[in-house]
Amino acid sequence: MSAELLTLRPEGLYCAEADVFIDPWRPVPRAIFTHGHADHARAIAPEAIAAERGLGILRARLGEGIRLQGLAWGERLRLGSAIVSLHPASHVLGAAQVRVESARGEVWVVSGDYRVAADASCDAFEPVACHTFISECTFGLPIYRWRPQAEVLNEILAWWQQGAAEGRASLIYAYALGKAQRILCALADLGRDAPPVQVHRALLPLLEAYEAQGIRFAPYTPADLTAAPTPGVLFLAPPAVQGSAWATRHRRLLQQATASGWMALRGVRRRQPGVRGFVLSDHADWPGLTQAIEATGAQRVLLTHGATDTLARYLREERGIDAQGLRMAGPIRDAGVEE
Numbered sequence: 395m396s397a398e399l400l401t402l403r404p405e406g407l408y409c410a411e412a413d414v415f416i417d418p419w420r421p422v423p424r425a426i427f428t429h430g431h432a433d434h435a436r437a438i439a440p441e442a443i444a445a446e447r448g449l450g451i452l453r454a455r456l457g458e459g460i461r462l463q464g465l466a467w468g469e470r471l472r473l474g475s476a477i478v479s480l481h482p483a484s485h486v487l488g489a490a491q492v493r494v495e496s497a498r499g500e501v502w503v504v505s506g507d508y509r510v511a512a513d514a515s516c517d518a519f520e521p522v523a524c525h526t527f528i529s530e531c532t533f534g535l536p537i538y539r540w541r542p543q544a545e546v547l548n549e550i551l552a553w554w555q556q557g558a559a560e561g562r563a564s565l566i567y568a569y570a571l572g573k574a575q576r577i578l579c580a581l582a583d584l585g586r587d588a589p590p591v592q593v594h595r596a597l598l599p600l601l602e603a604y605e606a607q608g609i610r611f612a613p614y615t616p617a618d619l620t621a622a623p624t625p626g627v628l629f630l631a632p633p634a635v636q637g638s639a640w641a642t643r644h645r646r647l648l649q650q651a652t653a654s655g656w657m658a659l660r661g662v663r664r665r666q667p668g669v670r671g672f673v674l675s676d677h678a679d680w681p682g683l684t685q686a687i688e689a690t691g692a693q694r695v696l697l698t699h700g701a702t703d704t705l706a707r708y709l710r711e712e713r714g715i716d717a718q719g720l721r722m723a724g725p726i727r728d729a730g731v732e733e
């Protein structure tokens with residue numbers, strides 16, 4: 395990649411003017427983390443900068459061995475000759491877009507992961523004007539068009555009610571950071587009509603980090619996986635629980651589902667026989683990607699993850715934007731990575 399402000403190094407995306415890496419995948423002296431997902435934040439830097447809203451999540455995931463500096467949304471921090479600020483990306487609580495302004499006034503924005511549709515579990519996406527926008531495009535194909543969250547939630551509730559009527563518990567596999575909190579937050583609006591919820595213990599530190607930032611959840615209790623599931627209960631658990639001894643032993647007492655954007659793909663659904671798929675993603679869909687990119691006013695767009703060629707071609711031919719894929723050397727996102 396040929397660029398003046400940000401360059402790719404073996405460790406990750408680097409800004410020489412600020413002497414800082416953004417979401418590096420190899421050890422570095424200093425980093426900026428866009429958010430707490432494992433493919434973006436790792437315990438590989440002695441000090442890191444992140445959004446204040448996400449510090450609790452990062453500490454829960456990375457431990458106390460990293461010195462974390464929190465920035466409020468829009469707070470400007472001078473690093474070397476550059477000015478850095480963080481802006482809401484939605485996605486998960488504390489997910490940030492990184493705005494970097496050079497001494498010459500050139501502005502780049504690194505999106506991290508983002509979605510445009512807002513909900514109560516995290517801060518709404520904020521378009522940030524820039525010259526160059528590095529955008530993810532995990533779901534960068536026209537087939538990806540998300541339905542409103544309320545419609546998906548109604549489907550989940552109808553599915554849970556049917557299971558309860560049949561004397562079964564309902565188990566939803568949802569990513570431990572983002573998806574589980576989003577469902578539990580949406581259920582809070584139902585009040586007494588919400589199902590009784592139990593959560594896998596792996597979710598507890600992250601739920602606490604959200605609650606510390608004022609996010610309100612439906613009532614929940616920790617799940618006891620040494621006992622048989624209680625009929626009528628809605629369980630939230632990370633995908634790793636699927637196929638576990640507990641889930642297998644009690645499969646006749648459980649109806650199971652996965653909540654993920656990948657459930658839009660028939661092939662992914664087929665690989666999970668007997669598991670219902672709810673299409674719910676914390677990433678932007680095709681309309682969201684194009685909307686977000688255009689809102690930046692960027693003259694150049696670099697695309698990471700997903701079908702970069704398809705979206706780049708569309709932006710060039712239909713929107714007149716200089717767009718191309720940016721091949722990152724870090725982990726490849728697929729249907730097994732948190733989203």
